Amino acid sequence: MxxxxxxxxxxxxxxxxxxxxxxxxxxxxxxxxxxxxxxxxxxxxxxxxxxxxxxxxxxxxxxxxxxxxxxxxxxxxxxxxxxxxxxxxxxxxxxxxxxxxxxxxxxxxxxxxxxxxxxxxxxxxxxxxxxxxxxxxxxxxxxxxxPLVLGTAIQMYARGGIKLANSKVLVIGAGTSVGRYAVQLARNGGAKEVVTTNSPRTADLIQSLGATSQIDYRKNPNLLQPVLESVKSSGQFDYIIDCWGGDDLFAEINTIIRKGGVYNTIVGDAPGTGLAALLGGIRSISRTIGSKLGLLNYKYELMLLDFNAGWIDEARDMIADGKLKxxxxxxxxxxxxxxxxxxxxxxxxxxxxxxxxxxxxxxxxxxxxxxxxxxx
Ligand SMILES: NC(=O)c1ccc[n+]([C@@H]2O[C@H](COP(=O)([O-])OP(=O)(O)OC[C@H]3O[C@@H](n4cnc5c(N)ncnc54)[C@H](OP(=O)(O)O)[C@@H]3O)[C@@H](O)[C@H]2O)c1
Incomplete structure (x- = not known):
């Protein structure tokens, strides 16, 4: 025109x-x-x-x-x-x-x-x-x-060789816009257990999207103990998909995630802005480098959405097929x-x-x- x-x-x-x-x-x-x-x-x-x-x-x-x-x-x-x-x-x-x-x-x-x-x-x-x-x-x-939030969730699973079928997944921040897609993608990908962190106000919704058990982050300002309890009851996690940020789990990370598992975060060790977030970002980048050098038992990445990775048509098709809310x-x-x-x-x-x-x-x-x- x-x-x-x-x-x-x-x-x-x-x-x-x-x-x-x-x-x-x-x-x-x-x-x-x-x-x-x-x-x-x-x-x-x-x-x-x-x-x-x-x-x-x-x-x-x-x-x-x-x-x-x-x-x-x-x-x-x-x-x-x-x-x-x-x-x-x-x-x-x-x-x-x-x-x-x-x-x-x-x-x-x-x-x-x-x-x-x-x-x-x-x-x-x-x-x-x-x-x-x-x-x-x-x-x-x-x-x-x-586009941005679903593209991010798609890439969180696409990176690190994640194979969802029969896996145990932890989605931190399942109530976020990215997290809601991350839970649905885990369910659609055939994960056998999807543990989430979210508040009670979204509990029913997150369950309907595919969570098999939930941790209330308000009752548990530190996620370490409830996550260790999940490990005790049904084994280590294959994948941790962090959509909120935080470093609670690193004190016992080798107990929590299986050898060769994947921990992908889009926020890093400290959510928010300011000095704490900057220092948290530096720790996350160091861990990402450590992972690339093979120094960790698991794969770790502080990731940024790659705009040009070709996910937009995949995202559109999933929504058009009615597979995602x-x-x-x-x-x-x-x-x-x-x-x-x-x-x-x-x-x-x-x-x-x-x-x-x-x-x-x-x-x-x-x-x-x-x-x-x-x-x-
Ligand atoms: N690296 C990247 O490429 C990339 C891309 C996209 C987004 N991000 C980042 O990812 C984060 C999420 O973005 P978004 O747009 O998805 O967020 P959002 O939709 O704005 O998230 C809001 C939700 O966060 C949840 N929440 C609040 N406090 C929480 C806590 N302590 N623990 C867990 N969940 C909590 C609440 O859900 P409840 O109902 O459970 O309370 C709230 O409804 C942001 O920090 C954003 O900057 C990064």
């Missing part, structure tokens, strides 16, 4: 650095002349998306909190958000992609020091920003909610991003916090009503 003007001017959420507020700014995208006819199209290799929904992740806020002032000099409008769902408006010449103009899509915007998905439009390069067509059985808000905590109007961030930061979100950028005019399939929607 050709667009009538060479410049798109639109609203986006952005900030200068960690000392300045996250606010709505005017942004622009420059298009190029359509070489095959009238009007303007996306630049070579790029896809132009109209965003309908964007979902928030803790990493968006952690990135904001840790962006030093110097970055504000390089780019005074650093965008907020990675996950998005929307519609393809234009595709530039020589763009390697499976999506087409008019497709409904969801994906993950990659560049960290550039724009963000909490915006009316995005111009992305599919070589580094994964994008795929939206499953028909979910709406746009749900579509925006899964998607969770939304709340949907917030575009101008209430800061309230939505507060909800995310409270650590009480029951699934994803989503920003409604604009409502698609595409029929009932595209917009469901969510009970906790705060502006209905």
């Amino acid at each position: 050709s667009l009538p003007n060479p410049t798109i001017t639109y609203k986006a959420w952005a900030y200068k650095n960690c000392y300045s507020p996250i606010r709505i700014v005017n942004e622009t995208i420059e298009l190029v002349k359509n070489p095959r006819g009238e009007g303007y199209i996306a630049p070579r290799g790029k896809i132009l998306i109209k965003i309908y929904y964007a979902s928030l992740n803790p990493v968006d806020y952690k990135t904001y909190e840790t962006k030093p002032a110097i970055l504000g000099w390089l780019n005074s409008k650093q965008g907020f958000g990675r996950d998005f769902a929307g519609e393809v408006l234009s595709i530039g010449e020589s763009t390697a992609t499976n999506v087409q103009i008019g497709d409904f899509v969801q994906g993950l915007y990659a560049p960290w020091f550039d724009k963000g998905s909490c915006a009316e439009y995005l111009l992305l390069d599919p070589k580094n920003s994964p994008i795929t067509t939206k499953p028909r059985n979910i709406d746009f808000a749900e579509a925006s909610s899964f 998607v969770f939304i905590d709340s949907v917030w109007p575009f101008d209430q991003l800061n309230d939505a961030i507060e909800k995310l930061e409270s650590g009480t979100a029951q699934g994803k916090v989503v920003l409604e950028v604009s409502r698609p005019n595409t029929g009932a399939e595209s917009v469901k009503q969510f009970p906790p929607n705060p502006f209905k």
